[in-house]
Amino acid sequence: MPAITSLQPRLVAQFDQIVARAQLSQAYIFNGPSGTGKAQLAEWLAMRLFCENLQAGMPCGQCPECQRILTKNHPDVVWLTSDAKSIKVDDMRALKAEMSKSGVEGNQRVFIITDADKLTAGAANSLLKFYEEPVPGMTIILTTTTKNQLLPTILSRAQVINFPAPPRDTVAAELVESGVPARLANLAAHLTVDVTAGQALAADPNFEPRLTKVLALVSKLTNHDDTAFVAVQTTLMPLAKSLPDQQQLLAMLALAYADALNRHYEVPTTGAYGNDATIQVLAAQPARRLSDGLAAVLAAQIQLSQNVTFQSTLEALVLELL
Ligand SMILES: [Zn+2]
Structure with missing residues (x-):
């Protein structure tokens, strides 16, 4: 998977500006096909907020803060990812307990729920409280491939960021570069824009x-x-x-x-x-x-x-x- 800075350079620049101007919203929905870097941008944004050694606005990826984010061990960057078919109210409990605390080490906190289209209505409703009573410094990011499957109440209160898919020939070229025969790479790139998924198809x-x-x-x-x-x-x-x-x-x-x-x-x-x-x-x-x-x-x-x-x-x- 290419780095987020080359995968979504425009979105990286946009969020760099948002953070530089301290205009981060309370809730975002990262919407786009799989393989377009939604979770990676969420991770990048967290590093952009916490990095101790920013290089021209770019997180270093090396400092202890960046390292803790990359290894998903940062107390103020909380992920909810689930392999199950749905994310239920029970799954939300730990996340909500975290949300109701104040920042462990600072005021900024980031909560990321991946595949938010899997939220049951109950689970989604349990999020609404946090939408309605904003906590300063708290940002919630939901990632989804199909934003229309989210509850309208969730959708309307968040800012939707659309992740453009890379052109098919770019995906095919990357597959060929990774050793997939051209004929298979071309077909795979028409079945998915996710290079990793394309490799799995061809394999x-x-x-x-x-x-x-x-x-x-x-x-x-x-x-x-x-x-x-x-x-x-x-x-x-x-x-x-x-x-x-x-x-x-x-x-x-x-x-x-x-x-x-x-x-x-x-x-x-x-x-x-x-x-x-x-x-x-x-x-x-x-x-x-x-x-x-x-x-x-x-x-x-x-x-x-x-x-x-x-x-x-x-x-x-x-x-x-x-
Ligand atoms: Zn850093």
């Missing part, structure tokens, strides 16, 4: 076979080859056992149709599949067939999210695409 031994089989399916569909239906059971199902893998397979299929549409209209873009011959043949189909195809894949993605089994979703999709 999955089934990622490349999935790509190959999806392209084989596309080829059959283009040729109105009825064996496409059988291929669902024989070649695709064994490569997509978990829900994330199934979602990925449908995403690969959606990207194939999106790429073909772009190519059909000669939109100048690299696309997820580069110059792949299968996509070029698909792109020669009538535009209507391509846009209907893309719509059908997107509808299948919604079906899968609504707990329809993968096999019946994919079989129905293939029949429609044929």
Whole structure:
């Protein structure tokens, strides 16, 4: 993961100015895709506030204050991160106990809740007290990939900072630099803008076979080859056992149709599949067939999210695409 100063230079400069002018708000929502540096900026901001050895406004990362923040051992920089599916009122208890204390070593305190979209309504409501009775020097940062899933009461009282995603070709270039083959890097960069997640995708031994089989399916569909239906059971199902893998397979299929549409209209873009011959043949189909195809894949993605089994979703999709 690149340093936050190169990942989000504009936001770093913005928060440097905010701290320099002592204009830090009471509550922020850091909103953006995963891999865009939300937690890193929160950590940087904490170091910017506490560092004993600022270098032209930049925290040094070396002094005891910075070190304690980096190792998550600073008493006035409190994190709540959870691997569970939701953050419940119980999980908030320790954080709230901390919030009601005054600063251990100074007046400034920072509370960071990552993946705040996982807050249950009860947990979110228990935060409101701290929104309504501001404590001087206390800053709460919530990070989220989907700010619209936060309660309106939480959203309206905080300042929303949007984290822009890096361009796909930048992500792909970083993946290639880390040793991922170009063909896989390009596709992975269209599935995630998070370089670390992209590396994990490419490292999955089934990622490349999935790509190959999806392209084989596309080829059959283009040729109105009825064996496409059988291929669902024989070649695709064994490569997509978990829900994330199934979602990925449908995403690969959606990207194939999106790429073909772009190519059909000669939109100048690299696309997820580069110059792949299968996509070029698909792109020669009538535009209507391509846009209907893309719509059908997107509808299948919604079906899968609504707990329809993968096999019946994919079989129905293939029949429609044929
Ligand atoms: Zn420092």
